Amino acid sequence: MRQTKKSEDKTKLSKTLLRLRVNGETKEVATEISKTLLEVLREDLGLIGTKHGCELGECGTCAVLVDGEPVLSCLMLGIEAENAEIATVEGMMQNGQPHPLQQSFAALGAAQCGYCIPGILLTAKALLDKNPHPSRQEIREALSGNLCRCTGYTKIIEAVELAAAGR
Amino acid sequence: MKKKTLSVIGKALPKVDAMAKCAGETVYADDLNLPRMIYAKLLRSPHPHARVLGINTARALQLEGVFAVITGADLPEKFGIMPSTQDEETLAIDKVRYVGDPVAAVAAVSEMLAEKALGYIDVEYEVLKPILSIEDALASNEESERIHTWNRHANIQKAVSLEFGDIEGGFARSDHIFEGTFFYQGNTHLPMEQYSAVAFYGPDDKLTLWSSTQTPHYVHRALAKVLGLTASRIRVIATPVGGGFGGKSDPFSHEIAVAKLSLITRRPVKITLTREESFYVHRGRHPVKMWAKTGVKNDGTIQAMQYKTFLDGGGYSSYGLATVYYTGALQTVTYNVPAYKFEGVRVFTNKPACGPKRGHGTPQPRFAMEIQLDEIAEKLGIDPIELRLKQLVPPNTVTVNGLRVSTTGLRECIEKVAERADWRKKFRKLPFGHGVGFAASSYISGAGLPIYWNDMPHSGVQIKLDRSGGVAVFCGSIDIGQGSDSILAYAVAEEFGIDPADIRIVTADTDLTPVDLGSYSSRVTVMTGNAAIQACGKLKPLLLEVASEALEIPGDDLEFADGQVRSVSLPQRGIVFAECVRKAEGKFGTLGATGSYWPPKNPRDFKGSGVGPTPAYSYSTSIVELHCDAETGDIKIDKVWIAHDCGRAFNPLLVQGQTEGSVYMALGEALMEEQIFRKNGLHKIPSILEYKSPTTLETPEIETILVETDDPEGPYGAKEAGQGPLLPVVPAVANAVYDAIGVRIHEIPISPDKILRALEGRLKPVSVPEFQFPAPLKWQPGEGVQVTQKS
Numbered sequence: 001m002r003q004t005k006k007s008e009d010k011t012k013l014s015k016t017l018l019r020l021r022v023n024g025e026t027k028e029v030a031t032e033i034s035k036t037l038l039e040v041l042r043e044d045l046g047l048i049g050t051k052h053g054c055e056l057g058e059c060g061t062c063a064v065l066v067d068g069e070p071v072l073s074c075l076m077l078g079i080e081a082e083n084a085e086i087a088t089v090e091g092m093m094q095n096g097q098p099h100p101l102q103q104s105f106a107a108l109g110a111a112q113c114g115y116c117i118p119g120i121l122l123t124a125k126a127l128l129d130k131n132p133h134p135s136r137q138e139i140r141e142a143l144s145g146n147l148c149r150c151t152g153y154t155k156i157i158e159a160v161e162l163a164a165a166g167r
Numbered sequence: 168m169k170k171k172t173l174s175v176i177g178k179a180l181p182k183v184d185a186m187a188k189c190a191g192e193t194v195y196a197d198d199l200n201l202p203r204m205i206y207a208k209l210l211r212s213p214h215p216h217a218r219v220l221g222i223n224t225a226r227a228l229q230l231e232g233v234f235a236v237i238t239g240a241d242l243p244e245k246f247g248i249m250p251s252t253q254d255e256e257t258l259a260i261d262k263v264r265y266v267g268d269p270v271a272a273v274a275a276v277s278e279m280l281a282e283k284a285l286g287y288i289d290v291e292y293e294v295l296k297p298i299l300s301i302e303d304a305l306a307s308n309e310e311s312e313r314i315h316t317w318n319r320h321a322n323i324q325k326a327v328s329l330e331f332g333d334i335e336g337g338f339a340r341s342d343h344i345f346e347g348t349f350f351y352q353g354n355t356h357l358p359m360e361q362y363s364a365v366a367f368y369g370p371d372d373k374l375t376l377w378s379s380t381q382t383p384h385y386v387h388r389a390l391a392k393v394l395g396l397t398a399s400r401i402r403v404i405a406t407p408v409g410g411g412f413g414g415k416s417d418p419f420s421h422e423i424a425v426a427k428l429s430l431i432t433r434r435p436v437k438i439t440l441t442r443e444e445s446f447y448v449h450r451g452r453h454p455v456k457m458w459a460k461t462g463v464k465n466d467g468t469i470q471a472m473q474y475k476t477f478l479d480g481g482g483y484s485s486y487g488l489a490t491v492y493y494t495g496a497l498q499t500v501t502y503n504v505p506a507y508k509f510e511g512v513r514v515f516t517n518k519p520a521c522g523p524k525r526g527h528g529t530p531q532p533r534f535a536m537e538i539q540l541d542e543i544a545e546k547l548g549i550d551p552i553e554l555r556l557k558q559l560v561p562p563n564t565v566t567v568n569g570l571r572v573s574t575t576g577l578r579e580c581i582e583k584v585a586e587r588a589d590w591r592k593k594f595r596k597l598p599f600g601h602g603v604g605f606a607a608s609s610y611i612s613g614a615g616l617p618i619y620w621n622d623m624p625h626s627g628v629q630i631k632l633d634r635s636g637g638v639a640v641f642c643g644s645i646d647i648g649q650g651s652d653s654i655l656a657y658a659v660a661e662e663f664g665i666d667p668a669d670i671r672i673v674t675a676d677t678d679l680t681p682v683d684l685g686s687y688s689s690r691v692t693v694m695t696g697n698a699a700i701q702a703c704g705k706l707k708p709l710l711l712e713v714a715s716e717a718l719e720i721p722g723d724d725l726e727f728a729d730g731q732v733r734s735v736s737l738p739q740r741g742i743v744f745a746e747c748v749r750k751a752e753g754k755f756g757t758l759g760a761t762g763s764y765w766p767p768k769n770p771r772d773f774k775g776s777g778v779g780p781t782p783a784y785s786y787s788t789s790i791v792e793l794h795c796d797a798e799t800g801d802i803k804i805d806k807v808w809i810a811h812d813c814g815r816a817f818n819p820l821l822v823q824g825q826t827e828g829s830v831y832m833a834l835g836e837a838l839m840e841e842q843i844f845r846k847n848g849l850h851k852i853p854s855i856l857e858y859k860s861p862t863t864l865e866t867p868e869i870e871t872i873l874v875e876t877d878d879p880e881g882p883y884g885a886k887e888a889g890q891g892p893l894l895p896v897v898p899a900v901a902n903a904v905y906d907a908i909g910v911r912i913h914e915i916p917i918s919p920d921k922i923l924r925a926l927e928g929r930l931k932p933v934s935v936p937e938f939q940f941p942a943p944l945k946w947q948p949g950e951g952v953q954v955t956q957k958s
Binding site: 042046048049050051052053054055056058059061088089090092093098101102103105106107108109111112113114115116117118121139140141143144145146147148149150151152153154155156157 | 181182184185186187188189190191192193194195197198200356357358359360361407408409410411412441442647648649650818820821823824827828829830831832854855856860862863864866868869
């Protein structure tokens, strides 16, 4: 059956080589330039800790940090992230030690199904990096683009406060 | 052995999988990436109701990189969660029944190519008139309007009528009779994880399906039935579920389609639905129109209660048979109802099928009931909390409809929530625009009956001890975020006196784990907890015997504590748990045991009696404080107090988390969430942006009060916590709106436009269709026989 199919034009390769800085490591990856950063991270670099909830920029699940700022990785192309420092949830643990946010989220039960948690952790990290002792309202505002259907946000907000208190 | 105080149960421990989830290491279904894996997509119907006259897949198959295309003809066997209403097809055979109904599936080398190939499949439809409302479904008579043909009456899936006690006498004795109509809009689960599954039919002629499912056992059965494979050659592994809330409790087309595509291609096949598709799969909250009638004495005591419910079921049965009964089952377990009549009907419409969402069929009538009680209290000049307190169902009661209530913490829940919220200082005393509302509710801790009739246990647990001191616990239960893996670890750690972090938990794998029916009906803690304790109970005598010999201490002076088996009277004399296991393995051989759980026997015996019984009822109360802008109709929730009788908190952090999540989800339903459709049957808002749900900014402070009643049927006394706390919050919002601005709103979501129309006197009462229900089946508790047969 395969022989009857029209073979595709092989003269032009479909992939482009990108060089990305992810979690402090330099990665070279051959990928389609149409791919979003989310797809490059998950599909080409195997960094599956970054999740997708809508792929339309509506839920915050796929948030990563690009040069320290929370970015919805489903709305950014991989090629746009060249020359930037990208941080994903896999990079939060340093020297085998969990980040204080990871510790507080685990300790307080802020991760139920856990699916939105990578995006929330990174968004919260960006907040605390800039504002180490945010008010409850500042935490609410910083996380208002990250949907969570399990927790009612209560333990998430408490966990951010706990991590901030430990600083 | 002496009974010791609890050392693990009741402690605020982190979940066993907490750090994996926080490290991004948890592997969900879409994270799986197998060698040679290919990708599937489903072609979905653009019509709400149409005959499929023909499908031509030839052009799609010609595309380089397309490996298989299947249609309904490849999978003619029907399936469905309820054995008596199996009306679903993997891919439409003759007919499509909603916009989004799958008609063909493609497997290709990439997701993008699979998507492209869908455009090369030619489907010829004969478009039929869509049925899009309860009223149209009840009125439809033409053969061409019938959505299914297996059901007896046009588009009625199921109509039921039940009567308990002296209903006519009850209303006759009443000093006041209240009637009202209500509408609870449909809404969807919206888990952050979309549906996803991977199938691989291997060279050993065995099929493995990994899927984000709450019910791997039922998926296992559906795969065997539809694919015609021997069940023992099928393995279903439920991956950690990224949010379920009931939406991943059915066997689904996409799961069966990838299995079939793998069978054809002999390669691993993955499918992940888009967010838009997840709105079409749905199985969410049924839109329900309700008529409620309550007769009371001058002092407010209920004499009789009657409900009619009309459920918009969507295109397929799903759990609908159970749902329709659930809209009538639990009205009797909170307050004394001496006579009760319930009539319910579920209709088919050309919309995505509705199913179980947190609370399954009970939030809708609870909404009507708690608003009506608020109205009764208002009319009689009684505080709504006092009205309820004078007629609570006492513990160890059989209700008029034959439900056995064991423990109830409802009184304590009411008193505590009222005290914390400072109810007496606020109710009817806050300035215009500010209000408080109260409501109470009850829910099951696990369905008393399985989905398909069988006499086997509802939950099985297997425990293996080995000479390393390792304890492995195997159970079919699936962690959907509620913490069911942790519950197993806590129970076994408590029994053996060891650290839960030292226990290996293996769950939700039909090859490796004994059956547990699944994460639905709030059943998991009670059922797996009991099964785990029973399994431990078989191993403990062996360990005690060798410890007793080694320590020369009688077994009745030994306890499992602090990682040892030790003397109760001389705690310094003990033997390390691992050493004890080694000695036991030496004496008795390989160590393992199983535990099983069956719920108590159903106290009722009539048709439909399977819905409602449970090992134990949980109780919840809520007070909502809000303010409402009379100019814009905007509602801002200031605070929610919630008290929940959870029997015993296995882990208070987890119970609080379930309670807070329930409150949040209830506020979404009460204020903004709705699954709605255009007149042509298209989903109006199939995206997260348009389907409004509460963010951190709309979710208020939630104060949780846990009440413990130590239920004899629950493990360590525990009852459910995952669903019940949603129930009181929705009517409490409606009652608070009345307290704030003096208008009654009998439908949700209570959106700003409804507030404004109500303030202007333009909000029409909910209309309820005319319908002739069947003659009631009459049943008296205790007699054990039906009084009359259904006509």
